[in-house]
Amino acid sequence: MIRRLHRSRWRVGRFDAELVRRSGELPPTRFDDLCRRVGHAADHSKLWFAIAAVLIARKGATRRAGLRGIAAISGASVSASLVGKRLFPRRRPAAELLPEPRRLVRRPTSSSFPSGHAASAFAFAAAVTMEHRGAGALVTPLAALVGYSRVHTGVHWPSDVAAGAAIGVAAARATRHWWPHGTGLPQQSEPPVEAPELESGEGLLILVNPASGDEDVDPSEQIRALWPKAELIRLEPDTDAVAEFALRAAAGDLRAVGAAGGDGTVTCVAEVAVRHGLPLLVVPAGTLDHFARDLGIDGPVDSAAAAGAGAAVRVDVARVSLERRGGDPRRLQFINTASLGGYPEMVRLREKLETRWPKWLAAALAMVTALRSAQPMPVMIDGRRRLVWMLFVGNGSYEPKGFGAARRASLATGLLDVRYLRADLPYSRARFVAAALTGTLRTSHVYRHFESPRVEVRLLGGPRRIATDGEVGPLGRRFTFQLDPGALSVYRLPPP
Incomplete structure (x- = not known):
């Protein structure tokens, strides 16, 4: 058994040395400078925290992607740097294996195995992909570039990067233990029901809360563009818009009622909808929008598609x-x-x-x-x-x-x-x-x-x-x- 382990380790070392030698034989290009810059940007996960800040600034799936990415980086950093490097000490590749222009000015002195940069990079990319495939498609190639840059600049063996990437993906998947991923839930099974088609919004009354969500974003303009014939009542300060909305809904000439705001706004309109037997149109415009998210409505475009097709389901009320x-x-x-x-x-x-x-x-x-x-x-x-x-x-x-x-x-x-x-x-x-x-x-x-x-x-x-x-x-x-x-x-x- 021990002999097999030594033999496997020797084969990996030989494979690593051959790949580093071939990398060192590559002619100098501008790609060398790109690898150095990308590797430096990823020091202490600065690059990933900057991207996470951009993702978190937007609500919805991008915000969840950024937060899950940060959580995954934390797990990967501890596993790779505090555990892996101490359990598996390994010398880094000799600087002489690479041309001098490609070498880093300050070479790391910690254990080469595993690569902490690769662990953080792939942890962040995998976690982001779980929540938002579009963002993941942009981040994953960057993570791969960071991983390869560690070999290209001569501070890691290829197997170090492979091990770090595996640790990173495992850390991203481990976040599901504490924060289950929504796509793992069973498909929605609410019974379908017929509802009026609202292509232009005729017969639709919408309560709009401009204070929900981002303070600088007022959903009224987009709502008027999607449903030009809809009637809007805005929740303004020092007005009793909710009472006005309820009175208007009681008139009996409406086909549906809608809520553009957060969960509090949706709750108010849902009560009116149940009381008068009207279908509810949810237009997510709040910070978290739990009800809309559980319905599978990511934005006004989804709301418009369902309303135009007259597609609706029956849900429980507590x-x-x-x-x-x-x-x-x-x-x-x-x-x-x-x-x-x-x-x-x-x-x-x-x-x-x-x-x-x-x-x-x-x-x-x-x-x-x-x-x-x-x-x-x-x-x-x-x-x-x-x-x-x-x-x-x-x-x-x-x-x-x-x-x-x-x-x-x-x-x-x-x-x-x-x-x-x-x-x-x-x-x-x-x-x-x-x-x-x-x-x-x-x-x-x-x-x-x-x-x-x-x-x-x-x-x-x-x-x-x-x-x-x-x-x-x-x-x-x-x-x-x-x-x-x-x-x-x-x-x-x-x-x-």
Whole structure:
């Protein structure tokens, strides 16, 4: 066995030496300078962080691609530089093997195996490709150039680069353990339903929220171009546009209603659509657009294609009834999620942080802060006494499990997704964080999850505020969550 390993190592070394020799025999060209510049730009992953910043600046799949790329680089750097180089020390190629003009002025002194540059490059390229194939097609050739540049400038053997590339791809795939990739979800299975064709927008009323998403982008102009005959009502400050929209929808002469904004705007219009039995047109114009994303609508063009073809599906709607001491019960509708405990506090903190930080970063900081300052909440869940930090209820089955719920494979499951974090165990918050980081939440004692068409939650302490679809709602003591299967018709093209 040992003899075979030595023989394999000798063959690899011979192959490496032959490739480096042939590379050294290449005539001098401008390509030499390009390799040096690209390799220098990739030092400490500066090149990839710059590209990630550009991707993150745009919402949607490009933002997810940039964030997944950064996560993959972190894993690849640790695996290659802190683990691989220490376990497998190897001398770098001799400088004399290459012409002097091609050599780097400052040659690295760490182990040659594996290539950290190649690991980071292919980790970033593979992770970006998972989320956005177009961006991946642009980044992958650049990653390959960075990998080859390490051989061309004589600081790595070819097998170092191959090993680094393998580590990088593995690191990108490993991000799915904590952040599942949307394309791995089953195909959507919502039942189709007939809806009016809205090629020009005649009979269509759209509520437009210009404050959603990017502050400098107003979707009204694009909406008028796509549906010139549609009627628009804009959510302006100091106006009750939602009430005006509801009154106009009650007139009875509309064929459909639409929402151009984030999930909060969609929730308002969805309630009107269900009340009057009208199909809903979703035009994603917010920051995250969870509902539109789970529908498979990436932008206004997708919305226009579905509306023009009259293609729609039936999806579930979730409702929660609030009972307050000395007050009448109040009913709220939500299309994504509802929660109690630390989550509403996180929403309020996120709104404050958004004035200084990007929304995605503000949300992450707010989550950590809310969990650290959360107070235990004694509750009765379906008649069973529990002490929890926070409780999450989703309209449909969400992935991944845990409190980082992100995607739904279907919007017509007929079930609520209920999760809570126990507060009656020692170091429960620290154990929750450790389980989330290691991907072991499903087996953790501090995390509980079940699915049901109805769940009742009664607070044993003081009243708490509920958050629905990211908006902080009223105070309540008893909350009854239930599902209304297929209550909403939404425009969406059938999956290919």
